Amino acid sequence: MQIRTPAVAGMFYPKTQQELRSTIKDCFLHNFGPGKLPPLPDGKNIIGVICPHAGYMYSGPIAAYSYYAISSLKPDLVIIIGPNHWGIGCNIAAMKDGLWRTPLGDVEVDTDAAVEINKATKNIELDFFSHTRDHSLEVQIPMLQEIYSHKFKILPIILIDQSYSAATNIGTSISKIAKNRKTVVIGSSDFTHYEENEFAHKQDKSLIEPILEMDVNEFYNILQKNQISACGYGAIASTIIACKELGATRGTLEKYATSGDVTGERSSVVGYASIIFS
Template identity: 30%
Template sequence: MKYPKMRPVTAFPVTYSGKQMICLKDASGLVENTVVVPKPIFFIISMLNGKNTIRDIQAAYMRQFGDMLFSDDVQKIIEDLGKNLFLEGERLEAYLHKIKTEFKQAATRPFLHLGNGPHLEPERFKGELASYFRHPDGPGERSLEIPSGTIKGIMVPHIDYMRGGPCYAWGYRGMENLGDVDTIIILGINHTAGDPLFSVTPKPFETPLGLMETDKDFIQTLIEKCAQDLLEGEFYHRGEHSVELQTVWLKYLYADKEDVKIVPVLCGSFDTFIAQGVSPIQDARVGDLINGIKETITALGRKVCLMASVDLSHIGPPFGDGSRVSLGDLADIRGADLETLKFVEALDREGFWQSVARDANRRHICGLSAIYTLLSIIEAREGKLLKYAQWRDEQGWGCVTFASMIFCQ
């Protein structure tokens, strides 16, 4: 391979065996392998952009570090990356073809994101979820004082449970007041692609607590009512965690209600609309999905709950920022987030959009498209913020914020 090229990866600092290293993960989530390398090797990897030869990389390394780099060493790095499916080429294409074929033929969507092991045994896993309610940052054991049947929607995080578990618990504590419901429409985020803009899957979701069934009649009716092809991007559901992490909580919450089903919808990036300076509603695909969901609810007479599975701000070098996040920065981030969430509480869709778009989404709010879509569909009187939380890397390399909210009639 004369001009080796890396596929898109996420790079972030880690401490490994007492040393500062860089961890690489596939940005799409389709490749499960991770690679941990020292910074000089990461410099070499950063040169694998499809434009540099091995000789180019050797010259750049000499300029950067003043040391000689042998071509055999570069070739070994390239070979190792290829084996781990981090390089574009025939090996990667064969792997992607294989998993796409397997997913298309599969009857269910496999459970992927919490690994394997004893922690996924049903009773042990239920205990873990229950612990988040009792956590000092959780809502406790008491139900919220909200009349039953008044909840029309919910917003919850999709960060991992270790960092966001208590915040999830706040949202699901509010959901206990939902009342009778047939279908939960989960608006997740497609972290991999912006196109197609929206995608669904009728495949039931495997979870450690049993199968989370999908509302196939709703999904089929929605597909028929929408002009866009909602199955074009179905494969993205395979590796996306934003829907999966909610199905576990729903199986826990509705253990005795097997008739409750979900409609998984992945929402792609709205960054193009920010760059164009236009509201998303001006795009035909956005209106098409919004109207399609509304019409399907009416046509089938479903009692539905809308759910936005979202995180908020992503700040720091891993997300494209030039500096680390200090403890002092957290207050500023919190202030900006809470200002944005006021528009969500007020069900002000365009106000919410402008609060994010006016600075070109400087906070990298990944939940933008799902929240906008929820606000376009939901028939509620107000939103109520239950919990706002922040996670910051100890060294300040990154910060992610998230919240739980309910929407009441």
């Protein structure tokens, strides 16, 4: 069985189990976090979320909002979609089988779901190598391990192709396989990159509006018109489409902040948003 070993442990998050658990706890209790520890007492009917994927010291508190919101759910399958920053491997790749290892242990890839989604669309290839170096999916998994005590499986999907047509294809295919399972969908993306703080807030506000309306056409229009540097835009769009087809009617912004808001260094920031679909 193939094991996807950590690529960014010790960089984006701590590499020891004890320190990682402590860091995740701090994300939830942080001034920019939800201020309370999971699980959420009253579970919401949440189908999917948008989550940032920077180092925990920057985006962890914002990501904690999405994880707090889904913490009382008990999904059998978590589908995680993110951008392929390295551009290696296939244009769109899921993992067929194996284990995804973090300092908190191993999570099993859902082979049945991978085979099903590959049959639903040949655009999603089954490839291990595509997943070996990137952080966009990896940083989500320790958070999931920490909020869920039950056994769950993952279906990681990583994207080089983030076009509108690809997102439509991915989102529709996800909805088909998710209908037969207790599933949560996670779209992994940061927002504006390396702009001044006030400008980043303005840019990201304009892009978040169509996300909350679940309007993918307008999302791509604003993305291109305002030249917004959200790295996982295809992951966001795929998540919107999947959640909409699975019955979600609205998005809710749980938290938005930039790295500058968190650290105080506001001259060149990255934007982060935690959004839920229900």
